[in-house]
Protein backbone atom coordinates (compact mmCIF):
# COMPACT_ATOMS: atom_id res chain seq x y z
CA UNK A 457 0.00 0.00 0.00
CA UNK A 458 1.30 3.48 -0.68
CA UNK A 459 -0.03 6.96 -0.04
CA UNK A 460 0.25 8.15 -3.65
CA UNK A 461 -2.19 5.44 -4.83
CA UNK A 462 -4.55 6.41 -1.98
CA UNK A 463 -4.45 10.09 -2.99
CA UNK A 464 -5.02 9.13 -6.67
CA UNK A 465 -7.95 6.93 -5.69
CA UNK A 466 -9.67 9.68 -3.70
CA UNK A 467 -8.89 12.19 -6.45
CA UNK A 468 -11.02 10.03 -8.78
CA UNK A 469 -13.81 10.05 -6.19
CA UNK A 470 -13.49 6.35 -5.30
CA UNK A 471 -14.28 4.92 -1.86
CA UNK A 472 -11.24 4.23 0.35
CA UNK A 473 -11.04 1.00 2.31
CA UNK A 474 -10.67 0.85 6.08
CA UNK A 475 -7.06 -0.36 5.62
CA UNK A 476 -6.22 2.58 3.35
CA UNK A 477 -7.67 5.05 5.84
CA UNK A 478 -5.80 3.51 8.82
CA UNK A 479 -2.59 3.42 6.73
CA UNK A 480 -2.91 7.17 6.02
CA UNK A 481 -3.68 8.11 9.64
CA UNK A 482 -0.96 5.92 11.13
CA UNK A 483 1.41 7.25 8.45
CA UNK A 484 0.96 10.89 9.42
CA UNK A 485 1.95 10.03 13.00
CA UNK A 486 4.84 7.65 12.25
CA UNK A 487 6.32 9.81 9.49
CA UNK A 488 5.60 7.44 6.55
CA UNK A 489 3.16 9.99 5.16
CA UNK A 490 4.52 13.52 4.68
CA UNK A 491 2.52 16.62 5.59
CA UNK A 492 2.25 17.61 1.91
CA UNK A 493 0.89 14.17 1.00
CA UNK A 494 -1.70 14.32 3.77
CA UNK A 495 -2.61 17.83 2.63
CA UNK A 496 -3.22 16.53 -0.89
CA UNK A 497 -5.39 13.74 0.48
CA UNK A 498 -7.35 16.21 2.64
CA UNK A 499 -7.98 18.40 -0.41
CA UNK A 500 -9.16 15.37 -2.41
CA UNK A 501 -11.54 14.47 0.47
CA UNK A 502 -12.77 18.06 0.55
CA UNK A 503 -13.54 17.99 -3.18
CA UNK A 504 -14.82 14.42 -3.59
CA UNK A 505 -16.37 13.77 -0.16
CA UNK A 506 -16.54 10.50 1.77
CA UNK A 507 -19.22 7.89 2.33
CA UNK A 508 -20.53 7.41 5.86
CA UNK A 509 -18.48 4.19 6.09
CA UNK A 510 -15.27 6.04 5.15
CA UNK A 511 -16.11 8.89 7.56
CA UNK A 512 -16.68 6.40 10.39
CA UNK A 513 -13.42 4.57 9.62
CA UNK A 514 -11.57 7.90 9.59
CA UNK A 515 -13.15 8.85 12.93
CA UNK A 516 -12.22 5.56 14.56
CA UNK A 517 -8.68 5.65 13.13
CA UNK A 518 -8.24 9.08 14.76
CA UNK A 519 -9.96 8.03 17.99
CA UNK A 520 -7.56 5.10 18.40
CA UNK A 521 -4.49 7.15 17.40
CA UNK A 522 -4.06 7.97 21.11
CA UNK A 523 -5.48 7.28 24.58
CA UNK A 524 -9.13 6.43 25.06
CA UNK A 525 -10.56 7.50 28.42
CA UNK A 526 -12.78 5.10 30.31
CA UNK A 527 -15.38 6.94 32.39
CA UNK A 528 -17.25 3.81 33.53
CA UNK A 529 -15.91 4.11 37.10
CA UNK A 530 -18.04 7.24 37.53
CA UNK A 531 -20.93 4.81 37.81
CA UNK A 532 -23.48 7.01 36.03
CA UNK A 533 -24.08 7.97 32.43
CA UNK A 534 -21.75 10.85 31.70
CA UNK A 535 -23.08 13.35 29.17
CA UNK A 536 -21.00 15.61 26.95
CA UNK A 537 -21.97 18.63 24.90
CA UNK A 538 -20.07 19.93 21.92
CA UNK A 539 -20.56 22.96 19.76
CA UNK A 540 -19.32 23.07 16.18
CA UNK A 541 -18.09 26.61 16.88
CA UNK A 542 -19.67 30.05 16.84
CA UNK A 543 -19.42 33.70 17.83
CA UNK A 544 -20.18 34.56 21.47
CA UNK A 545 -20.84 30.90 22.27
CA UNK A 546 -20.44 30.65 26.03
CA UNK A 547 -23.02 27.87 26.42
CA UNK A 548 -20.58 25.31 27.88
CA UNK A 549 -19.84 27.65 30.80
CA UNK A 550 -23.56 27.78 31.58
CA UNK A 551 -24.85 24.34 30.63
CA UNK A 552 -22.15 22.43 32.57
CA UNK A 553 -22.98 23.91 36.01
CA UNK A 554 -26.75 23.63 35.40
CA UNK A 555 -26.48 19.94 34.55
CA UNK A 556 -24.12 19.23 37.44
CA UNK A 557 -26.61 20.97 39.76
CA UNK A 558 -29.26 18.61 38.36
CA UNK A 559 -27.04 15.61 39.26
CA UNK A 560 -26.01 14.87 35.68
CA UNK A 561 -22.22 14.35 35.61
CA UNK A 562 -20.42 16.36 32.95
CA UNK A 563 -16.99 15.34 31.64
CA UNK A 564 -16.05 17.85 29.01
CA UNK A 565 -13.04 18.31 26.81
CA UNK A 566 -13.04 21.72 25.18
CA UNK A 567 -10.96 23.43 22.57
CA UNK A 568 -9.27 26.76 22.08
CA UNK A 569 -10.59 29.33 19.65
CA UNK A 570 -9.29 29.35 16.14
CA UNK A 571 -10.02 31.93 13.47
CA UNK A 572 -13.22 33.81 14.17
CA UNK A 573 -14.78 31.19 16.43
CA UNK A 574 -14.07 31.26 20.17
CA UNK A 575 -13.03 28.37 22.41
CA UNK A 576 -14.08 27.56 25.98
CA UNK A 577 -10.54 26.90 27.19
CA UNK A 578 -9.41 30.42 26.24
CA UNK A 579 -12.43 31.83 28.08
CA UNK A 580 -11.63 29.83 31.22
CA UNK A 581 -8.00 30.98 31.01
CA UNK A 582 -9.19 34.49 31.84
CA UNK A 583 -9.93 33.32 35.42
CA UNK A 584 -6.72 33.69 37.49
CA UNK A 585 -5.25 30.33 38.49
CA UNK A 586 -7.63 28.18 36.44
CA UNK A 587 -5.94 25.18 34.87
CA UNK A 588 -7.34 23.18 31.98
CA UNK A 589 -4.32 20.82 31.99
CA UNK A 590 -5.48 18.00 34.19
CA UNK A 591 -4.43 14.34 34.18
CA UNK A 592 -6.97 11.70 33.14
CA UNK A 593 -7.12 10.43 36.76
CA UNK A 594 -7.80 13.90 38.19
CA UNK A 595 -10.38 14.52 35.45
CA UNK A 596 -12.32 11.42 36.50
CA UNK A 597 -11.93 12.35 40.18
CA UNK A 598 -13.36 15.85 39.55
CA UNK A 599 -16.33 14.50 37.67
CA UNK A 600 -17.00 12.17 40.60
CA UNK A 601 -16.61 14.77 43.34
CA UNK A 602 -17.71 18.07 41.78
CA UNK A 603 -19.95 16.60 39.08
CA UNK A 604 -18.22 18.67 36.40
CA UNK A 605 -14.83 19.05 34.82
CA UNK A 606 -13.72 20.82 31.66
CA UNK A 607 -10.22 20.29 30.37
CA UNK A 608 -8.16 20.94 27.24
CA UNK A 609 -7.49 18.17 24.77
CA UNK A 610 -4.45 16.34 26.14
CA UNK A 611 -1.47 15.55 23.90
CA UNK A 612 -2.31 11.89 23.99
CA UNK A 613 -6.00 12.26 23.04
CA UNK A 614 -6.70 11.84 19.31
CA UNK A 615 -3.22 13.11 18.28
CA UNK A 616 -3.98 12.35 14.63
CA UNK A 617 -6.84 14.87 14.73
CA UNK A 618 -4.48 17.48 16.16
CA UNK A 619 -2.08 16.90 13.29
CA UNK A 620 -4.82 16.90 10.64
CA UNK A 621 -6.55 19.94 12.08
CA UNK A 622 -3.31 21.96 11.97
CA UNK A 623 -2.82 20.97 8.31
CA UNK A 624 -6.45 21.71 7.41
CA UNK A 625 -6.23 25.10 8.98
CA UNK A 626 -3.45 26.20 6.62
CA UNK A 627 -4.52 24.37 3.45
CA UNK A 628 -8.09 25.61 3.01
CA UNK A 629 -9.56 22.22 3.92
CA UNK A 630 -11.55 22.99 7.07
CA UNK A 631 -15.04 23.25 5.61
CA UNK A 632 -15.70 19.64 4.66
CA UNK A 633 -18.50 17.69 6.32
CA UNK A 634 -16.63 14.35 6.61
CA UNK A 635 -13.51 16.11 7.93
CA UNK A 636 -15.39 18.24 10.48
CA UNK A 637 -17.55 15.29 11.59
CA UNK A 638 -14.58 12.94 12.03
CA UNK A 639 -12.50 15.62 13.77
CA UNK A 640 -15.18 16.40 16.34
CA UNK A 641 -16.37 12.84 16.87
CA UNK A 642 -12.89 11.30 17.20
CA UNK A 643 -12.28 13.55 20.22
CA UNK A 644 -15.74 12.99 21.66
CA UNK A 645 -15.45 9.21 21.39
CA UNK A 646 -11.92 9.16 22.80
CA UNK A 647 -12.89 11.31 25.77
CA UNK A 648 -15.31 8.70 26.98
CA UNK A 649 -18.81 10.15 27.38
CA UNK A 650 -21.58 7.65 26.68
CA UNK A 651 -24.06 10.33 25.67
CA UNK A 652 -23.39 13.39 23.54
CA UNK A 653 -25.44 16.46 22.66
CA UNK A 654 -24.14 18.33 19.65
CA UNK A 655 -24.87 22.00 19.11
CA UNK A 656 -24.54 22.34 15.35
CA UNK A 657 -24.27 26.02 14.49
CA UNK A 658 -25.76 27.29 11.26
CA UNK A 659 -25.34 30.74 9.71
CA UNK A 660 -22.76 33.35 8.75
CA UNK A 661 -20.75 32.86 11.96
CA UNK A 662 -20.52 29.07 11.55
CA UNK A 663 -18.85 26.50 9.32
CA UNK A 664 -22.28 25.42 8.07
CA UNK A 665 -23.94 28.35 6.33
CA UNK A 666 -27.35 26.82 5.53
CA UNK A 667 -29.79 24.48 7.19
CA UNK A 668 -29.31 21.64 4.68
CA UNK A 669 -25.58 21.40 5.30
CA UNK A 670 -26.06 21.77 9.07
CA UNK A 671 -28.52 18.85 8.95
CA UNK A 672 -26.09 16.81 6.85
CA UNK A 673 -23.28 17.43 9.37
CA UNK A 674 -25.60 16.57 12.26
CA UNK A 675 -26.80 13.36 10.57
CA UNK A 676 -23.23 12.30 9.84
CA UNK A 677 -22.11 12.82 13.46
CA UNK A 678 -25.16 11.01 14.85
CA UNK A 679 -24.51 8.01 12.57
CA UNK A 680 -20.88 7.86 13.72
CA UNK A 681 -21.97 8.03 17.37
CA UNK A 682 -24.48 5.23 16.85
CA UNK A 683 -21.88 3.02 15.18
CA UNK A 684 -19.70 3.49 18.28
CA UNK A 685 -22.64 2.72 20.62
CA UNK A 686 -23.19 6.25 21.97
CA UNK A 687 -26.46 8.07 22.39
CA UNK A 688 -26.39 11.30 20.47
CA UNK A 689 -28.76 14.19 19.81
CA UNK A 690 -28.04 17.23 17.63
CA UNK A 691 -29.56 20.64 18.20
CA UNK A 692 -29.20 22.90 15.17
CA UNK A 693 -29.00 26.52 16.25
CA UNK A 694 -28.92 29.83 14.43
CA UNK A 695 -25.53 31.56 14.20
CA UNK A 696 -26.38 34.49 11.94
CA UNK A 697 -26.04 36.88 14.87
CA UNK A 698 -23.71 36.60 17.85
CA UNK A 699 -24.96 34.60 20.81
CA UNK A 700 -25.76 36.73 23.84
CA UNK A 701 -24.41 40.16 24.68
CA UNK A 702 -20.67 39.52 24.64
CA UNK A 703 -17.96 38.19 22.34
CA UNK A 704 -14.48 37.69 23.79
CA UNK A 705 -12.93 35.74 26.65
CA UNK A 706 -13.24 37.42 30.06
CA UNK A 707 -16.30 39.25 28.71
CA UNK A 708 -18.02 35.93 28.01
CA UNK A 709 -17.12 34.58 31.45
CA UNK A 710 -18.79 37.66 32.95
CA UNK A 711 -21.92 37.04 30.90
CA UNK A 712 -21.95 33.35 31.85
CA UNK A 713 -21.58 34.12 35.58
CA UNK A 714 -24.30 36.77 35.42
CA UNK A 715 -26.55 34.39 33.48
CA UNK A 716 -26.14 31.73 36.17
CA UNK A 717 -27.13 34.11 38.97
CA UNK A 718 -29.97 35.55 36.88
CA UNK A 719 -28.57 39.07 36.81
CA UNK A 720 -28.59 39.26 32.99
CA UNK A 721 -30.18 36.66 30.72
CA UNK A 722 -30.21 37.26 27.00
CA UNK A 723 -33.48 35.65 25.75
CA UNK A 724 -31.95 33.87 22.71
CA UNK A 725 -29.18 32.49 24.88
CA UNK A 726 -31.75 31.32 27.44
CA UNK A 727 -33.74 29.52 24.74
CA UNK A 728 -30.67 27.67 23.52
CA UNK A 729 -29.47 26.81 27.04
CA UNK A 730 -32.90 25.33 27.85
CA UNK A 731 -32.91 23.20 24.72
CA UNK A 732 -29.36 21.93 25.21
CA UNK A 733 -29.98 21.16 28.89
CA UNK A 734 -33.25 19.41 28.10
CA UNK A 735 -31.59 17.15 25.55
CA UNK A 736 -28.65 16.42 27.85
CA UNK A 737 -31.05 15.56 30.66
CA UNK A 738 -32.99 13.20 28.37
CA UNK A 739 -29.80 11.21 27.76
CA UNK A 740 -28.96 10.98 31.47
CA UNK A 741 -29.86 8.45 34.19
CA UNK A 742 -31.89 11.16 35.94
CA UNK A 743 -34.32 11.15 33.02
CA UNK A 744 -34.97 7.46 33.47
CA UNK A 745 -35.85 8.15 37.12
CA UNK A 746 -38.07 11.07 36.12
CA UNK A 747 -40.06 9.05 33.63
CA UNK A 748 -40.39 6.04 35.98
CA UNK A 749 -41.68 8.42 38.61
CA UNK A 750 -44.16 9.93 36.13
CA UNK A 751 -45.68 6.54 35.27
CA UNK A 752 -45.64 5.46 38.94
CA UNK A 753 -47.76 8.46 39.79
CA UNK A 754 -50.06 7.94 36.78
CA UNK A 755 -50.46 4.16 36.57
CA UNK A 756 -53.48 4.24 34.25
CA UNK A 757 -51.66 6.07 31.44
CA UNK A 758 -51.06 4.56 28.01
CA UNK A 759 -47.29 4.54 27.49
CA UNK A 760 -47.75 4.72 23.72
CA UNK A 761 -49.64 7.97 23.90
CA UNK A 762 -47.20 10.63 22.61
CA UNK A 763 -48.74 13.21 24.96
CA UNK A 764 -47.00 11.46 27.85
CA UNK A 765 -43.63 12.07 26.26
CA UNK A 766 -44.50 15.74 25.81
CA UNK A 767 -45.54 15.90 29.48
CA UNK A 768 -42.28 14.31 30.63
CA UNK A 769 -40.27 16.69 28.43
CA UNK A 770 -42.18 19.59 29.97
CA UNK A 771 -41.19 18.29 33.40
CA UNK A 772 -37.57 18.46 32.26
CA UNK A 773 -38.01 22.08 31.17
CA UNK A 774 -39.58 22.80 34.56
CA UNK A 775 -36.59 21.29 36.33
CA UNK A 776 -34.23 23.51 34.34
CA UNK A 777 -36.28 26.64 34.96
CA UNK A 778 -36.57 25.78 38.66
CA UNK A 779 -32.87 25.14 39.19
CA UNK A 780 -32.13 28.44 37.45
CA UNK A 781 -34.20 30.20 40.12
CA UNK A 782 -31.76 28.91 42.74
CA UNK A 783 -28.11 29.61 43.45
CA UNK A 784 -27.14 25.97 42.87
CA UNK A 785 -25.81 26.32 39.27
CA UNK A 786 -23.72 29.37 40.17
CA UNK A 787 -22.33 27.60 43.25
CA UNK A 788 -21.48 24.60 41.01
CA UNK A 789 -19.71 26.94 38.62
CA UNK A 790 -17.56 28.27 41.45
CA UNK A 791 -16.88 24.77 42.83
CA UNK A 792 -15.71 23.71 39.39
CA UNK A 793 -13.49 26.79 39.01
CA UNK A 794 -11.89 26.28 42.46
CA UNK A 795 -11.43 22.54 41.91
CA UNK A 796 -9.31 23.35 38.85
CA UNK A 797 -7.23 25.96 40.70
CA UNK A 798 -9.21 29.07 39.74
CA UNK A 799 -9.98 32.00 42.00
CA UNK A 800 -13.69 31.78 42.87
CA UNK A 801 -13.62 35.17 44.62
CA UNK A 802 -12.61 36.70 41.27
CA UNK A 803 -15.74 35.15 39.75
CA UNK A 804 -17.86 36.76 42.51
CA UNK A 805 -16.40 40.14 41.60
CA UNK A 806 -17.52 39.69 37.98
CA UNK A 807 -21.12 39.84 39.15
CA UNK A 808 -20.79 43.52 40.06
CA UNK A 809 -19.80 44.61 36.58
CA UNK A 810 -22.44 46.43 34.57
CA UNK A 811 -21.61 45.63 30.96
CA UNK A 812 -23.81 48.46 29.75
CA UNK A 813 -22.07 50.85 32.11
CA UNK A 814 -18.51 51.98 32.34
CA UNK A 815 -17.16 49.44 34.75
CA UNK A 816 -15.50 46.76 32.59
CA UNK A 817 -12.48 48.86 31.59
CA UNK A 818 -12.32 50.22 35.12
CA UNK A 819 -12.57 46.74 36.60
CA UNK A 820 -9.67 45.39 34.57
CA UNK A 821 -7.83 48.70 34.71
CA UNK A 822 -6.20 48.17 31.35
CA UNK A 823 -6.58 48.72 27.63
CA UNK A 824 -8.68 50.90 25.42
CA UNK A 825 -12.30 51.05 24.45
CA UNK A 826 -14.50 52.62 21.82
CA UNK A 827 -18.27 53.00 21.91
CA UNK A 828 -20.23 52.77 18.67
CA UNK A 829 -23.29 55.02 18.57
CA UNK A 830 -26.29 55.12 16.26
CA UNK A 831 -26.71 57.89 13.75
CA UNK A 832 -28.79 60.99 14.23
CA UNK A 833 -32.24 59.52 13.78
CA UNK A 834 -34.25 56.65 15.27
CA UNK A 835 -33.91 53.30 13.49
CA UNK A 836 -34.44 49.56 13.94
CA UNK A 837 -31.53 47.11 13.98
CA UNK A 838 -32.32 44.45 11.39
CA UNK A 839 -29.00 42.59 11.32
CA UNK A 840 -25.84 42.15 13.37
CA UNK A 841 -23.65 39.92 11.25
CA UNK A 842 -22.03 37.17 13.32
CA UNK A 843 -19.18 36.62 10.87
CA UNK A 844 -18.20 40.29 10.85
CA UNK A 845 -18.41 40.53 14.66
CA UNK A 846 -16.16 37.45 14.79
CA UNK A 847 -13.67 39.27 12.55
CA UNK A 848 -13.89 42.39 14.70
CA UNK A 849 -13.21 40.31 17.80
CA UNK A 850 -10.21 38.70 16.09
CA UNK A 851 -8.90 42.11 15.08
CA UNK A 852 -9.22 43.26 18.69
CA UNK A 853 -6.99 40.38 19.77
CA UNK A 854 -9.63 38.12 21.35
CA UNK A 855 -8.76 35.27 18.97
CA UNK A 856 -5.73 33.99 17.15
CA UNK A 857 -4.91 33.81 13.48
CA UNK A 858 -2.08 31.31 13.99
CA UNK A 859 -2.11 28.62 16.68
CA UNK A 860 0.88 30.12 18.50
CA UNK A 861 -0.59 33.67 18.67
CA UNK A 862 -1.11 35.05 22.14
CA UNK A 863 -4.65 36.02 23.02
CA UNK A 864 -5.83 39.28 24.63
CA UNK A 865 -8.17 37.95 27.31
CA UNK A 866 -9.53 41.43 27.95
CA UNK A 867 -10.45 42.12 24.29
CA UNK A 868 -13.87 41.76 22.74
CA UNK A 869 -17.26 43.22 21.99
CA UNK A 870 -20.20 44.09 24.24
CA UNK A 871 -23.50 44.31 22.39
CA UNK A 872 -25.87 46.79 24.01
CA UNK A 873 -28.64 46.65 21.38
CA UNK A 874 -29.74 43.50 19.61
CA UNK A 875 -31.60 42.66 16.39
CA UNK A 876 -35.16 43.99 16.49
CA UNK A 877 -34.33 46.79 18.97
CA UNK A 878 -35.43 50.31 18.07
CA UNK A 879 -32.65 52.76 18.75
CA UNK A 880 -32.90 56.49 19.30
CA UNK A 881 -30.53 59.20 18.21
CA UNK A 882 -27.01 58.62 19.63
CA UNK A 883 -27.76 55.40 21.50
CA UNK A 884 -24.75 53.22 22.33
CA UNK A 885 -24.96 50.06 20.20
CA UNK A 886 -21.73 48.30 21.07
CA UNK A 887 -18.52 48.83 22.99
CA UNK A 888 -15.26 47.27 21.87
CA UNK A 889 -12.22 46.65 24.08
CA UNK A 890 -8.58 45.92 23.33
CA UNK A 891 -5.16 46.39 24.87
CA UNK A 892 -3.97 47.76 21.53
CA UNK A 893 -5.27 51.13 20.42
CA UNK A 894 -4.45 50.46 16.74
CA UNK A 895 -6.65 47.37 16.88
CA UNK A 896 -9.45 49.51 18.27
CA UNK A 897 -9.16 51.90 15.32
CA UNK A 898 -9.25 49.13 12.66
CA UNK A 899 -12.01 47.23 14.43
CA UNK A 900 -14.20 50.34 14.69
CA UNK A 901 -14.15 50.71 10.91
CA UNK A 902 -15.04 47.03 10.47
CA UNK A 903 -17.87 47.30 12.97
CA UNK A 904 -19.83 49.69 10.77
CA UNK A 905 -20.29 46.92 8.15
CA UNK A 906 -21.63 44.49 10.72
CA UNK A 907 -24.85 46.31 11.54
CA UNK A 908 -27.80 46.99 9.25
CA UNK A 909 -30.56 49.41 10.19
CA UNK A 910 -33.99 50.09 8.77
CA UNK A 911 -36.08 53.23 9.02
CA UNK A 912 -38.63 52.90 11.78
CA UNK A 913 -41.46 53.77 9.33
CA UNK A 914 -40.55 51.19 6.68
CA UNK A 915 -39.55 48.41 9.12
CA UNK A 916 -41.59 45.21 8.74
CA UNK A 917 -40.80 42.81 11.62
CA UNK A 918 -39.95 39.31 10.47
CA UNK A 919 -42.01 36.56 12.06
CA UNK A 920 -40.11 35.86 15.27
CA UNK A 921 -37.83 32.91 14.53
CA UNK A 922 -36.36 31.08 17.47
CA UNK A 923 -32.69 30.26 17.82
CA UNK A 924 -33.34 26.49 17.76
CA UNK A 925 -33.80 25.51 14.11
CA UNK A 926 -34.09 21.75 14.51
CA UNK A 927 -33.44 18.87 16.88
CA UNK A 928 -32.33 15.56 15.41
Ligand code: URA
Nearest residue numbers: 540541635636639640
Ligand atom coordinates in the same frame (compact mmCIF):
# COMPACT_ATOMS: atom_id res chain seq x y z
N1 URA B 1 -14.20 21.64 15.61
C1 URA B 1 -13.33 20.60 15.54
O1 URA B 1 -12.91 20.05 16.55
N2 URA B 1 -12.96 20.16 14.32
C2 URA B 1 -13.41 20.74 13.17
O2 URA B 1 -13.05 20.29 12.12
C3 URA B 1 -14.31 21.82 13.28
C4 URA B 1 -14.69 22.25 14.51
